[in-house]
Amino acid sequence: MIRAGVVGASGWADNSHLPALTALEEFEVTAVATTNQASADRVAAAHGVRYAFATAGELVSHPEVDLVVVSVKASGHAAVIRAALDAGKHVVSEWPLGVDADEAEGLVEAATAAGVVHAVVLQGHHSPSARFVADLLADNRIGKLESVVLIAEGAPWGGDRIWPELVFGLDPAEGSNVLTIMAGHFLAALERVAGPLTEVSARLPRTHDRVLVAGTDRTVPNATPSHVLLHGVLADGATASVAVHGGNGPARYGFRLEFVGSAATLTATPVEPGSFIHWGDWEIRIGDEVLAVPDGYRTVPAGVRSGPPANIAALYQEVARAIAEGRQPHPSFETGLRQHRLLAAIERSAAEGAVQKVS
Template sequence: MIRVGVVGASGWADGSHLPALAALEAFEVTAVATTNQASADRAAAAHGVPHAFADAGELAEHPDVDLVVVSVKASGHAAVIRAALKAGKHVVSEWPLGVDAGQARELTEAAVAAGVVHGVVLQGHHSPSARFVADLLADGRIGALESVALVAEGAPWGGSRIWPNLVFGLDPSEGTNILTIMAGHFLAALERVAGPLTEVSARLPRTHDRVVVAGTEQTAPNATPSHVLLHGLLAGGATASVAVHGGNGPIQDAFVLKLVGSDATLTATPAQRGTFIHWGDWDIRIGDDPVVVPDTYRTVPTGVRSGPPANIAALYQEVAQAIAEDRQPHPSFETALRHHRLLAAIERSAADGTAQNIA
């Protein structure tokens, strides 16, 4: 049994990590931490967890914790990860790993030096639909892949309004915006299907210098992109075109992914309206013919096969296997570092108008 402490239990983790962990026999959530003791106590009571903390360091040091889950704002990841590594605990961090590629490199080097298992929540890597489509391409079902096109909605980022709890992300130093969060996850899913990008040319338009804080008459300054536009080359030689457009939501069509091969075109859209590419099942077609994902690609318990917990649960299954086999899971911190370098290349290209190679 892997004993887990969840830092940030009253936020995103409440509807994603905690249900995913509760459904898996290999894990037991033994501790939670939030920004204050009262909310930590409430989260512990709601999920039947014995230990509650207002300090992530105390959680990491507790002897009943083997694995620390980091589900706080991106700007807070580094402090919690360092506390976990200092305590010699395995760690799973939400994406993005850090606020930028430099911080991601420091955290990756520290995790490797600590000799613990380290995973990152780029859950598109564990999407049954993404894995299945990748296998279809590998099996030559559409011939040689020639081009990839992805159009995706990036709301709630990039629009003329922002929810009060997301205003902090209008500051690029927070590492939480349409490029890092939305495009970051979408590109990870695209690369899981079609292979890694090796070169990008990008633009990051900022449509709104100030945005309205929803539910108020106030506005807030915005220094983050409204859209993410890029063309690129994939390692296999195909081209890629990606447009992530910001907006106020709610999400409607969510995404359209087209994979054009020498023999046929594969199209993927959400099986459930309004579901992001890295969260839910896809409606997959080759030409006009529907293609169903086999049940063998679905490894998580039936109770967590939809919504945000689904692919996060699959990630935790991979983490459990990695711990048992004394190896690193996929995606690991090294995976996250390479993905941060991709986003940094997009930023450089947008800033100077040149194509950038991804290191």
């Protein structure tokens, strides 16, 4: 049994990490931490957790915590991760790993030196739909892959209004915006299927210099992109065209993904309109034929097979196997660093107006 402690448990983790962990027999959630004792107590009571703390430090140092889950704002990831590594604890960090590639590289070095298991939450890597489509392409079901097209909604980032709790993300230094959060996840899912991008040419338009805080008459400055537009080349020579357009939400259609092969075209859209590519199931078609994802691709308990907990639970299953086998899971911090380097290449391309190689 792996004893997990969740830092930042009252936010995103409350509806994703905690349901995923409590559904898995490999884990026991022994502690939660938030920014105040009242919210920590509430989350602990709701999920049947023994210990509730008002600081990350108390959780990280607790002897009944083997694995620290980091689900705070991206700008706070590094401090909690380093504290966990110093305490010799395994770490699962939400995406983004850090605020930029340089910070992510430092975290990879620290995690390697600590000799613990480390993983980053890029749910698309464990999507049953993405894994099934990857196998269809590997089995030559559409012939040689020639191009990939992805159009996706990036709301709630990038619009002319922002929810009060997301205003912090309008500062690029926070590392949470339509490029890092939305495009970061979407591109990870695309690459899980089609392989890595090796070069990119990109634009990052900012159409709103100030945005309205929803529910108020106050506007605030914005220094982050509204949209992400890129063309790229994949490792096998196929091309990729991606448009992630921001907005105010809620999402209307979610995404459309096309894999154009020499013999046929495979399309994927969300089973539930508006669902993000890395969360929900895909409706998969080759031509007019609809293909259902075989049951063997679904490994998590039935109670967490939909919504945000589903692919996160599959990641935790991989983490449990990695701990038992003495290896690193996938995606690890190294995977997160590579994803940060992809985003850095996109930013350089947009700034310089030139094609960039992805290291």
